[in-house]
Amino acid sequence: MLMISPRMATGVQDKQYTPSLLSFFIYNPKFGPREGEEEKKILFYHPSEVEKNEKIRNVGLCEAIVQFTRTFCPSKPAKSLHTQKNRQFFYEPEEHFWIVMVVRNPMVEKPNREGKPPTVEYQEEEILDTVYGAVLQQCYSMYKLFNGTFGRAMEAGGVELLTQKLEKFFYRYLQTLHLHSCDLLDVFGGISFFPLDKMTYLKIQSFVNRVEESLRLIKYTAFLYNDQLIWSGLEQEDMRILYKYLTTSLFPRHSEPELAGRDSPLRPEVAGNLLHYGRFLTGPTNLKDPDAKFRFPRIFVSAGDGCEELHLIVYKAMSAAVCFMISASVELNREFCEQLDGLVGPQLTLLASDICEQYNINRRISGPDKEPQFKFIYFNHMNLAEKSTIHMRKTASVSLTSVHPDLMKILGDINCDFARVDEDEEIIVKAMTDYWVVGKKSDQRELYVILNQKNANLIEVNEEVKRLCATQFNNIFFLD
Amino acid sequence: MGTKTLRPTIPCFLFGCADLCDRARVPFTTRASKKSLRSMKGLCLTLEPATVMEADVHKMSVPLENGSLAPVDRLRSERSDSPTPGLVEGTEPGAGQDSAMFVHAQSFEDLTAEGEQGQEQEEVQEEEEGESERAPEFGELGDSEETQEPEGKEEQEQEERENEKEEEDQSGSGRAKEEDVNSEAWRRHRKHVFVLSEAGKPIYSRYGTEEALSSTMGVMMALVSFVEAEKNIIRSIHADGYKVVFLRKSPLVLVGVSRCRQSERELTRELLYIYYQIISLLTLTQLNHIFQHKQNYDLRRLLAGSEHLTDNLLRLLDRDPGLLLSAVTCLPLASSSRDVISSSLQAAKAKSLVFSILLAGSRLVTLVRKKDQFLHHMDLHLLFNLVGSSSSFREGEGWTPICLPKFNMAGFFHAHISYLEPASELCLILVSTDREDFFNLSDCKRRFLERLRRRSSYQALQEAVQAPSYPVSQVGIPELRHFVYKSKSSGLYTSPEIPVPYKCEEEEERLMDLYQYLHSRMHHPTRPLRSIYHCAEKENLLAYVTSGFELYLCFSPLGTKALAVSAVNKLLKWIRKEEDRLFILNPQTY
Numbered sequence A: 001m002l003m004i005s006p007r008m009a010t011g012v013q014d015k016q017y018t019p020s021l022l023s024f025f026i027y028n029p030k031f032g033p034r035e036g037e038e039e040k041k042i043l044f045y046h047p048s049e050v051e052k053n054e055k056i057r058n059v060g061l062c063e064a065i066v067q068f069t070r071t072f073c074p075s076k077p078a079k080s081l082h083t084q085k086n087r088q089f090f091y092e093p094e095e096h097f098w099i100v101m102v103v104r105n106p107m108v109e110k111p112n113r114e115g116k117p118p119t120v121e122y123q124e125e126e127i128l129d130t131v132y133g134a135v136l137q138q139c140y141s142m143y144k145l146f147n148g149t150f151g152r153a154m155e156a157g158g159v160e161l162l163t164q165k166l167e168k169f170f171y172r173y174l175q176t177l178h179l180h181s182c183d184l185l186d187v188f189g190g191i192s193f194f195p196l197d198k199m200t201y202l203k204i205q206s207f208v209n210r211v212e213e214s215l216r217l218i219k220y221t222a223f224l225y226n227d228q229l230i231w232s233g234l235e236q237e238d239m240r241i242l243y244k245y246l247t248t249s250l251f252p253r254h255s256e257p258e259l260a261g262r263d264s265p266l267r268p269e270v271a272g273n274l275l276h277y278g279r280f281l282t283g284p285t286n287l288k289d290p291d292a293k294f295r296f297p298r299i300f301v302s303a304g305d306g307c308e309e310l311h312l313i314v315y316k317a318m319s320a321a322v323c324f325m326i327s328a329s330v331e332l333n334r335e336f337c338e339q340l341d342g343l344v345g346p347q348l349t350l351l352a353s354d355i356c357e358q359y360n361i362n363r364r365i366s367g368p369d370k371e372p373q374f375k376f377i378y379f380n381h382m383n384l385a386e387k388s389t390i391h392m393r394k395t396a397s398v399s400l401t402s403v404h405p406d407l408m409k410i411l412g413d414i415n416c417d418f419a420r421v422d423e424d425e426e427i428i429v430k431a432m433t434d435y436w437v438v439g440k441k442s443d444q445r446e447l448y449v450i451l452n453q454k455n456a457n458l459i460e461v462n463e464e465v466k467r468l469c470a471t472q473f474n475n476i477f478f479l480d
Numbered sequence B: 001m002g003t004k005t006l007r008p009t010i011p012c013f014l015f016g017c018a019d020l021c022d023r024a025r026v027p028f029t030t031r032a033s034k035k036s037l038r039s040m041k042g043l044c045l046t047l048e049p050a051t052v053m054e055a056d057v058h059k060m061s062v063p064l065e066n067g068s069l070a071p072v073d074r075l076r077s078e079r080s081d082s083p084t085p086g087l088v089e090g091t092e093p094g095a096g097q098d099s100a101m102f103v104h105a106q107s108f109e110d111l112t113a114e115g116e117q118g119q120e121q122e123e124v125q126e127e128e129e130g131e132s133e134r135a136p137e138f139g140e141l142g143d144s145e146e147t148q149e150p151e152g153k154e155e156q157e158q159e160e161r162e163n164e165k166e167e168e169d170q171s172g173s174g175r176a177k178e179e180d181v182n183s184e185a186w187r188r189h190r191k192h193v194f195v196l197s198e199a200g201k202p203i204y205s206r207y208g209t210e211e212a213l214s215s216t217m218g219v220m221m222a223l224v225s226f227v228e229a230e231k232n233i234i235r236s237i238h239a240d241g242y243k244v245v246f247l248r249k250s251p252l253v254l255v256g257v258s259r260c261r262q263s264e265r266e267l268t269r270e271l272l273y274i275y276y277q278i279i280s281l282l283t284l285t286q287l288n289h290i291f292q293h294k295q296n297y298d299l300r301r302l303l304a305g306s307e308h309l310t311d312n313l314l315r316l317l318d319r320d321p322g323l324l325l326s327a328v329t330c331l332p333l334a335s336s337s338r339d340v341i342s343s344s345l346q347a348a349k350a351k352s353l354v355f356s357i358l359l360a361g362s363r364l365v366t367l368v369r370k371k372d373q374f375l376h377h378m379d380l381h382l383l384f385n386l387v388g389s390s391s392s393f394r395e396g397e398g399w400t401p402i403c404l405p406k407f408n409m410a411g412f413f414h415a416h417i418s419y420l421e422p423a424s425e426l427c428l429i430l431v432s433t434d435r436e437d438f439f440n441l442s443d444c445k446r447r448f449l450e451r452l453r454r455r456s457s458y459q460a461l462q463e464a465v466q467a468p469s470y471p472v473s474q475v476g477i478p479e480l481r482h483f484v485y486k487s488k489s490s491g492l493y494t495s496p497e498i499p500v501p502y503k504c505e506e507e508e509e510r511l512m513d514l515y516q517y518l519h520s521r522m523h524h525p526t527r528p529l530r531s532i533y534h535c536a537e538k539e540n541l542l543a544y545v546t547s548g549f550e551l552y553l554c555f556s557p558l559g560t561k562a563l564a565v566s567a568v569n570k571l572l573k574w575i576r577k578e579e580d581r582l583f584i585l586n587p588q589t590y
Helices: A050-069 A129-147 A149-175 A184-188 A198-214 A236-253 A336-364 A405-420 A458-470 B004-006 B017-022 B036-047 B050-064 B108-110 B115-143 B148-175 B213-229 B264-282 B286-291 B307-319 B321-325 B335-347 B377-389 B437-454 B457-466 B506-523 B560-580
Strands: A002-006 A013-017 A021-027 A042-047 A080-083 A086-094 A097-104 A105-108 A119-122 A216-226 A228-232 A298-303 A306-317 A320-327 A372-380 A386-388 A391-394 A399-400 A425-431 A438-443 A446-449 B193-197 B202-205 B234-239 B242-249 B252-258 B352-360 B365-369 B400-401 B413-419 B426-431 B480-487 B492-494 B529-535 B540-545 B549-554
Touching: A002 A198, A021 A050, A021 A149, A021 A399, A042 A050, A042 A149, A050 A086, A050 A097, A050 A198, A050 B213, A050 B234, A080 A129, A086 A129, A086 A149, A097 A129, A105 A216, A119 B321, A129 A149, A129 A184, A129 A236, A129 A298, A129 A405, A184 A386, A184 A405, A198 A228, A198 A320, A228 A236, A228 B529, A236 A298, A236 A320, A236 B480, A306 A336, A336 B457, A372 A458, A372 B352, A391 B426, A405 A425, A405 A446, A405 B506, A425 A458, A446 A458, A458 B352, B115 B264, B193 B213, B193 B264, B193 B307, B202 B213, B213 B234, B213 B242, B213 B252, B242 B264, B252 B264, B264 B286, B264 B307, B264 B321, B264 B377, B264 B480, B264 B506, B307 B377, B307 B506, B321 B377, B321 B480, B321 B492, B321 B506, B335 B352, B335 B365, B335 B437, B335 B457, B335 B506, B352 B377, B352 B437, B377 B413, B413 B437, B426 B437, B426 B457, B437 B457, B506 B529, B506 B549, B529 B560, B540 B560, B549 B560
Parallel strands: none
Antiparallel strands: A002 A013, A013 A105, A021 A042, A021 A097, A080 A086, A080 B234, A086 A097, A105 A119, A216 A228, A216 A320, A298 A306, A306 A320, A372 A386, A372 A446, A391 A399, A425 A438, A425 B529, A438 A446, B193 B202, B193 B252, B234 B242, B242 B252, B352 B365, B352 B426, B400 B413, B413 B426, B480 B492, B480 B549, B529 B540, B540 B549
């Protein structure tokens, strides 16, 4: 991403470049151990047009760095390499399989007079290792969600199948990486939960039970409202990555119909079926279409020691979305889909309007939103619950934060400090801009607050945060 | 390797001076004896033309005219008695009255930003190189008038140092050099430091022998040059629990591996110290010269016997907050006594004298400097290290060439180093530009001592040296365990004794580690902070930086935030009250 900032009255402009992906590759050093065979180690390389020898050289450097650090700690090799121009992140998700992501440092280009090439200044301290390390791990998790492990592809079809799968997946996935908008939320990779009263929660649970009872094929169910999770039968780690896929990729692609007016041509078959608003987000777009295909995306989730392959059916009515997961060994047909549509459609429509009503009542009780003096991020490592009032909206391409990027990086720094030791800690800093940033870590929970009270002192800031904890997290104990 | 045969069998000090100069034209690489460091120094003597030093002296005053480094004169009345954190720079407790002693970096950032200063130095160096071509003749001119005694004295002194080195070599097992570099114990060291040449030849390793590590160092160099081939620069490698930092300072490469909390930048700064330590023995001119002649020269031949200096410097870096803060601490002493000592030192001047420094251990008693000449705290730390790591200066008067790299990377000063009394901690360093000046400076010392003894101050000084530093309880702030306060404008800091919970080596280093962590967060290059309060299980920490001072406080875990806030004001008041004693408020010039 390029931003142009005018420099004083000279009319010359500095060009500011945000961090960007330089290359991304996957290799296995065991695949080409002999000299002259190095190319065989490379399973995937982006950008693919890079010349063969350069690919080999870059992979060689990574191997050397990893090997070199084993001199100092055999069990914990390098995770990142910092150079003037870029940072490289290393990740070994499965034995001997290495994924490397090279990110160019943000830079400023200053034009020179008289046709001289512009001076480039790299901003070496801007990228946070934890953030991009997490992004890299997410890449692998996403691959694994849709393809299973590397080892699985190797067993099924050897290196050839693996490289095919990698090519197919990463070619598209890498285009959706937006490195300039990554921040602390990527480190947490949390799940936003929808706040709900007990009654409505029970209604949802009984709905899920009823559906699972009637359609015995369904193995797991997950229920979301407004892109927030309410109920999930999956393992936490699987739900975490599935949630990421749903909220940053699938839902944004299908959000238009609801936003479109009732008579808009964008609005699909709702008119034909006035009984409910339900529709499939994966699989058939129109059940009435005689040529409709009943193919659903396959996903892999953990089961016991290994993993199991499932069909992923995502069904949505208004703001409520349900994921049904069915063993991939079962062939899904028109009959099943019609049955599901007929059963779930009307109930989910009703449930969605119930939740909406309840939500509005709760909002009214808690009073009108007034702009608070603080913004916060909360994350619970135990249930992956995450809440942010800093991010206005987090989509795949842009993360709109309401605070200065430097403040976000200070949050990241504090998070790194917390990660060092496993004990309760509190850090309160005052930035040069006079913003106060408070970080608290207590019993697997982390809370970060940004306060815009320039003249407050440490004691007042502390009081303010105490008040916040009392109203927002009244049953969580934080170290004073 | 054929060069081995050229090793001189006669110790170098038996050669006449003309001989030395002759040898200047012989490639250094042909001589590889243990004495070579000394003969090297002998050479350097002749290579350093006085004119260059003078030219440089003028250069040093240039930044002062820009105004930023020269503190404005201030009257005592302007100094407020109850200082508040909003103080203007130069009025904080501990700020000097008339002028500062150091070319101190205003901040940590200045120090690591090498940009312009580096360029300037390069220019100087170019001039210097031109000079060094003619240097031998320069030396020869001087030879005719040279008196043999100072030379003899120097040789004798160096002989003593040599002996000491040998002793140290014998007790070298204390350096733990012999350890197995594949062992878990070796890997677990908190901080490794490696120095190598651009040809990948080992020059120094903190732990383990250079021989055992030669392949590792070869890999290090390979990584550096591989990244350079892509027109890029390698900075560091990060893994869980440790980081590896590279510093390229042609013709050397320095690598640090640290398990501490310090940031990459802090570690780079420490490597820079090690680099300057090597420069202080050789000068950059010599170093470049050597490697221009023979790229794969084994520099250990020249540095043999100086490893303990680097070892000791690394220990200081782990323990001494001064090196972290770019500051020096003073011996607490009544200002009346200190003023008498300063003026005695000021009176005992000589034409060639640039700095007179009186130390008590690693604490500064006073520093007198030539007008317009400033000492950089890094150079002063190198002098501290030289004195602190060699016991030979206790034997008599020492006379040694030393390069002060922050002053001038290209030339040698000559330092007269001696203890006031054999068993005393008080050490006098007289830094001169003239290598012939041993007797003059020896006379300066005599005059200084005479003056000092005539007054009662000497008694007071000796008592102050005997007395322990102050305990933190003197400040009277409950739950406060330790603090470090630095006055930015004077470049001086004060800190109480290490308290009980941190007395053992491990805990003391942990405390320093915490200060380093606070320091690196406060001075982040793009996201600096005004303050940090850090509350954890073992202690609560507060760091506070303004334009005038830096303050780091360590409280027991029982300390509250309210206490911490009030402690800052209370402590500043206390330091203001004690500043006469804790700081040097009236630095003198000749």
